Amino acid sequence: MGPLATVDFLAKLIAATPAAGDAGHAPFVAASIPQIPSRVAAILADGDSPLPALIGARDRLLAAGATLLAMPCNTAHHWYDDLARGIDVPFLHIADAATDDVATRVPAGATVGVIATGATHAIGLYSARLERAGYRVAVPVDAGDLQAVADGIAAVKRGDAAAGGRLFARVVSALERRGVAAIVLGCTEVPPGLAAAGIRPDVPWVDPTGALARACAAAWMRARAVPGREA
């Protein structure tokens, strides 16, 4: 939900629509309201709820004519049910898209690592879906690794993506040493951080931002193929 994560999502949405020119790309409206209360603080501490601000951003998009919704912030999906209720358009879920992507990479029964905020772990956003799909889940447990994730996110948010990536690399290595078959980069700051630092995990990794962008692009391309329907 950081503004850079929004831009990262939009770039991945464009990349997900192979096109000879502008007109082959999915139209979009986007809202980035970074003054929203911290999602992490609301879940783990006693922070203000971001729900009113999330509803406000959703309603801006609906007023602007959005016919399909997506929210490139993992932790904010804690409020997904509240946001998806009572609206007339589909709302794609980032962890559903990422779990579908995991299933194309590694067989059920494998252990999948998840890098995410403490709040995302606490609400079981990925573990619930991955376990339902038949995977074992490994999350960072070492206090230093957990701190590295938090510090890396803060570094990306203050504009130093490469420094964030170097912090995330430590956590990637720790999960790899534990024998994970794949890693879900379950916070939107992680993929641009690793990319800026030039670091690629040794095992297959899933970028939920990219998975969500591809799911949106696929929905748009399907709708475009049906005259009279819009997505």
Next chain:
Amino acid sequence: MGPLATVDFLAKLIAATPAAGDAGHAPFVAASIPQIPSRVAAILADGDSPLPALIGARDRLLAAGATLLAMPCNTAHHWYDDLARGIDVPFLHIADAATDDVATRVPAGATVGVIATGATHAIGLYSARLERAGYRVAVPVDAGDLQAVADGIAAVKRGDAAAGGRLFARVVSALERRGVAAIVLGCTEVPPGLAAAGIRPDVPWVDPTGALARACAAAWMRARAVPGREA
């Protein structure tokens, strides 16, 4: 107005607000509707007018609560007056922002090169403002250079930004040989193309997308400093 140019603008808007965390970044709503008729074909040939689609995109942003407008497409500014008429919010002009930027780089009297679509040249978007500010203007004249600009824009729009940048490099060199003191990269596909190809002009250059983003960020930071006012 290509979707990648929109993402380039948003990334530059974020970079223009130095911030310790999310909340220091300007909130934004964005609309990218790449199915809009070609601006170049409407000006130079007998193509459909993009004005209804531009008004539609503007009205989506106003419905979403935008309180300051900007349009990161040079050629589309041919319809700026029609779009800025009858609305209650300020609408920053990309060539004003770029001309202000030129003035901080080179003294009046200097010759400034402009790389842009044939349509942008035809409507005098930059030449009128630069001449009013006391500059001489040089534009590509060689047929091969003009073709390289058009081909480079098409390459960026189809996703091959580096190939576009290599085509633009030929035009940059031609302008430098003619002794320009600075170059305006007056089509939004040019800066990301040159960046992807790793090419930097030898003379100072002005990126109108970046200038517009900085002008938006400055307006937001000024408004934020005045309690009760929003930009």
